[in-house]
Amino acid sequence: MGVLDGQVVVFTGAGAGIGRSVVTRYLAEGACVVAVDISESVTELRAEFGETVIPVVADVATWEGNVAAAKVAFDTWGRIDLFVGNAGITDNARPLEEISGAHLANAFHELFGVNVLAPMLGVRACLDALIESKGGVILTGSFASTNAAGGGALYTASKHAIHGLVRQLAYELAPDVRVNGVAPGVAPTRLRGTESLGQEMADSVLEGTVNMLPTQEIAPVSAYDGLFTMLASRTDSVAMTGTMVTADSGLSIRGIARPGGRVGHR
Numbered sequence: 001m002g003v004l005d006g007q008v009v010v011f012t013g014a015g016a017g018i019g020r021s022v023v024t025r026y027l028a029e030g031a032c033v034v035a036v037d038i039s040e041s042v043t044e045l046r047a048e049f050g051e052t053v054i055p056v057v058a059d060v061a062t063w064e065g066n067v068a069a070a071k072v073a074f075d076t077w078g079r080i081d082l083f084v085g086n087a088g089i090t091d092n093a094r095p096l097e098e099i100s101g102a103h104l105a106n107a108f109h110e111l112f113g114v115n116v117l118a119p120m121l122g123v124r125a126c127l128d129a130l131i132e133s134k135g136g137v138i139l140t141g142s143f144a145s146t147n148a149a150g151g152g153a154l155y156t157a158s159k160h161a162i163h164g165l166v167r168q169l170a171y172e173l174a175p176d177v178r179v180n181g182v183a184p185g186v187a188p189t190r191l192r193g194t195e196s197l198g199q200e201m202a203d204s205v206l207e208g209t210v211n212m213l214p215t216q217e218i219a220p221v222s223a224y225d226g227l228f229t230m231l232a233s234r235t236d237s238v239a240m241t242g243t244m245v246t247a248d249s250g251l252s253i254r255g256i257a258r259p260g261g262r263v264g265h266r
């Protein structure tokens with residue numbers, strides 16, 4: 001018996017990083033998953049886990065991509081219990097003054113298309129089925145959902161928007177659909193950059209980051225599996241909606257003189 005036995009999940013950004021790790025956990029917990037990613041790497045999940053996962057290669061910034069994913073889930077399993085909007089791209093912490101005015105609109109539309117519009121499209125595409133199943137939504141926010149300097153102006157604004165979206169959708173969809181978010185701090189992944197800024201993939205963990213963290217360690221990508229599982233559970237988080245669960249290795253409580261009071265004591 002798994003915690004998610006019988007649940008049908010549509011999950012974006014499933015091809016790598018945090019998403020791939022959470023999908024692996026969801027499958028182990030008994031869920032059936034439509035795993036969506038713009039990267040072909042997502043198709044590897046089928047070979048690894050068999051027929052309880054259906055990879056869909058699609059751009060989640062498009063309505064068509066989200067409809068295709070929702071349709072596959074509904075046509076195959078006849079229901080959708082959970083939509084997870086996790087796909088994201090970064091601006092590599094590029095300050096506003098280092099983006100030319102002429103490039104700003106394109107960069108905004110590209111980054112907000114993936115980080116903000118896509119989860120709205122995904123929820124909308126799955127909505128009738130989610131209301132029918134009395135299901136849930138989980139969106140991936142960030143330390144940057146409530147703090148400055150977790151990215152550049154574009155990324156930070158987009159992740160603050162996710163915080164607002166979680167709260168607004170939790171209100172709009174109550175009492176039928178619970179909506180929550182997970183806000184990681186630093187995970188060892190390689191996020192895609194914003195192409196219209198000429199950016200490629202880059203390491204999310206920068207040199208010296210580990211020393212900034214009160215926990216003094218970079219948690220593995222699997223560190224978020226349990227939180228996403230708890231929020232998906234129909235028993236373990238029934239009283240939660242409109243909540244961002246922070247998992248930032250203590251970043252938001254770090255000190256001025258030292259990241260943590262006992263850092264350097266051992």
Ligand SMILES: NC(=O)c1ccc[n+]([C@@H]2O[C@H](COP(=O)([O-])OP(=O)(O)OC[C@H]3O[C@@H](n4cnc5c(N)ncnc54)[C@H](O)[C@@H]3O)[C@@H](O)[C@H]2O)c1
Pocket residue numbers: 012013014015016017018019036037038039058059060061086087088089114140141142143183184185186187188189190191192204205
């Ligand atoms: N890594 C970190 O330090 C960190 C910290 C806070 C929040 N996050 C958030 O976690 C989420 C997952 O990121 P990650 O760190 O695992 O990075 P990742 O790059 O490993 O995973 C993101 C996935 O989204 C996919 N994707 C990007 N654009 C897409 C599109 N248009 N359509 C479909 N799929 C698309 C990518 O191909 C990738 O597989 C993101 O929302 C990110 O902003 C990451």
